[in-house]
Amino acid sequence: MPTHPVIDSVPKQLRIGEGWEAAASGRTLAVDNPATGTVLCEVADAGPEDAARALAAAREAQQGWARTAPRARGEILRRAHEIILERAEDLALLMTLEMGKPLAEARGEVAYAAEFFRWFSEEAVRIDGGFATSPDGRNRHLVLRQPVGPCLLITPWNFPLAMGTRKIGPAVAAGCTMILKPAPQTPLSTLALTAILAEAGLPPGVLNTLTTSDAAAVVEPLLRGGGIRKLSFTGSTQVGRILLTQCADTVVRTSLELGGNAPFIVFDDADLDAAVDGLMVAKMRNMGEACTAANRVYVHAGVAEDFAARLTARMAALTVGDGTAPGTDVGPLIDAAGRDKVERLVRDAVGRGAKVLTGGEVPEGPGTFYPPTVLAQVPRDAELTGTEIFGPVAALFTFEDEDDVVRIANDTEWGLVSYVFTRDLDRALRVGERLETGMVGLNTGLVSNPAAPFGGVKQSGLGREGGRVGIDEFLEYKYLAIPYS
Numbered sequence: 001m002p003t004h005p006v007i008d009s010v011p012k013q014l015r016i017g018e019g020w021e022a023a024a025s026g027r028t029l030a031v032d033n034p035a036t037g038t039v040l041c042e043v044a045d046a047g048p049e050d051a052a053r054a055l056a057a058a059r060e061a062q063q064g065w066a067r068t069a070p071r072a073r074g075e076i077l078r079r080a081h082e083i084i085l086e087r088a089e090d091l092a093l094l095m096t097l098e099m100g101k102p103l104a105e106a107r108g109e110v111a112y113a114a115e116f117f118r119w120f121s122e123e124a125v126r127i128d129g130g131f132a133t134s135p136d137g138r139n140r141h142l143v144l145r146q147p148v149g150p151c152l153l154i155t156p157w158n159f160p161l162a163m164g165t166r167k168i169g170p171a172v173a174a175g176c177t178m179i180l181k182p183a184p185q186t187p188l189s190t191l192a193l194t195a196i197l198a199e200a201g202l203p204p205g206v207l208n209t210l211t212t213s214d215a216a217a218v219v220e221p222l223l224r225g226g227g228i229r230k231l232s233f234t235g236s237t238q239v240g241r242i243l244l245t246q247c248a249d250t251v252v253r254t255s256l257e258l259g260g261n262a263p264f265i266v267f268d269d270a271d272l273d274a275a276v277d278g279l280m281v282a283k284m285r286n287m288g289e290a291c292t293a294a295n296r297v298y299v300h301a302g303v304a305e306d307f308a309a310r311l312t313a314r315m316a317a318l319t320v321g322d323g324t325a326p327g328t329d330v331g332p333l334i335d336a337a338g339r340d341k342v343e344r345l346v347r348d349a350v351g352r353g354a355k356v357l358t359g360g361e362v363p364e365g366p367g368t369f370y371p372p373t374v375l376a377q378v379p380r381d382a383e384l385t386g387t388e389i390f391g392p393v394a395a396l397f398t399f400e401d402e403d404d405v406v407r408i409a410n411d412t413e414w415g416l417v418s419y420v421f422t423r424d425l426d427r428a429l430r431v432g433e434r435l436e437t438g439m440v441g442l443n444t445g446l447v448s449n450p451a452a453p454f455g456g457v458k459q460s461g462l463g464r465e466g467g468r469v470g471i472d473e474f475l476e477y478k479y480l481a482i483p484y485s
């Protein structure tokens, strides 16, 4: 197993209470580098016994943590924000090694991730309540906001650092204790983050981190056992549904950030250069492995050919390779299963008549690479219209009419984000209002921002992360009724 200083510096054990521990079973789980197919290291592989101990630690710490001064909680986040920025290069490299994204993108994610801590460090001191006199004048109503209690945070592999800080930030600000379970493909970023929070002064038991290869065996007893008061999950809609069912049994509050199927609509009055730039971000950020990725690109028939030609030139010019190599624009996909899915969806679309303008062929050799691909004239019954591609494939459809494109864009069970390019302000607002998604990018391919409420409607999820409302998900209202004497 090759060693790497940045990997050597990360704890490989479970964080439970105040220490780092091996899994009770003694088992470990291998972390792979998707660019080379080699094993980077082994980390502890938690099971149900470890989960029970993590829950006990989180429950024990909850009351004291809830009483910690808001400013003190905010300062911990602020210090963690600063440490993340000081170690940005190491954290970026770690992320690239375990999940493949090019270093430049990994640096971008480190900055984005740190920003959630800064944002919520500022929100920690703004939790407030209310006071009112009842309509009949007999009672005082004093409204408090209190932490919901121990939270289970489950994160995906595609943004391993930012999905952690987006959940930990508001939980810490609100005064909740946590169990954090990262994706098995990317435990290292999460372990590094856990160590940084301890260094920043987070008290023992407030954040417990369980890396595991068997998510169901760790998560289900936690959710069904009754000690967890809140689940915050980012991942697939399929797993989100399973977790929502488990949460129903013990009435656990849930926030779910699930899959997307983003439409990207280019009207004939759009600035085509800006639209191509926007699509390069909305499609190629993270190699297309993002729930916000443009999945269906609808281009007005009058500009479809021009748009496709400009896009193809940009996509064909991208350099595919190991994310640690200078000049790489597109890294490997997360694993063989992820790449097989992309390949299958492309084959299906081509089989139904789509034209490959660039890409479309799996390269030989190690690493799970897939080339930037443009498909034109994709028929509306192609499987990828109803499936998240999660890869660097732009599927272009044409449309003629505003009403028609809004109807097709909304014809999906998902509703996370949509993108609209037009120079007509009335149309931008009209279409933006009619699209059934939690977020709309108007003449931009990037909506994610720690200061804005991120989340979806329909089967893309429940709740919002970030923005002023992000902390609400971790707070309960309590009202005290006090009669006037």
Ligand code: ADP
Residues within 6 Å of the ligand: 154, 155, 156, 157, 181, 182, 183, 184, 215, 216, 219, 220, 234, 235, 236, 237, 239, 240, 242, 243
């Ligand atoms: P993806 O298909 O992109 O890997 P998943 O929804 O499978 O997305 O994974 C997101 C997160 O959910 C990961 O941390 C994963 O380990 C976890 N997960 C997967 N299956 C389950 C399950 N049955 N119960 C709890 N967590 C799960």
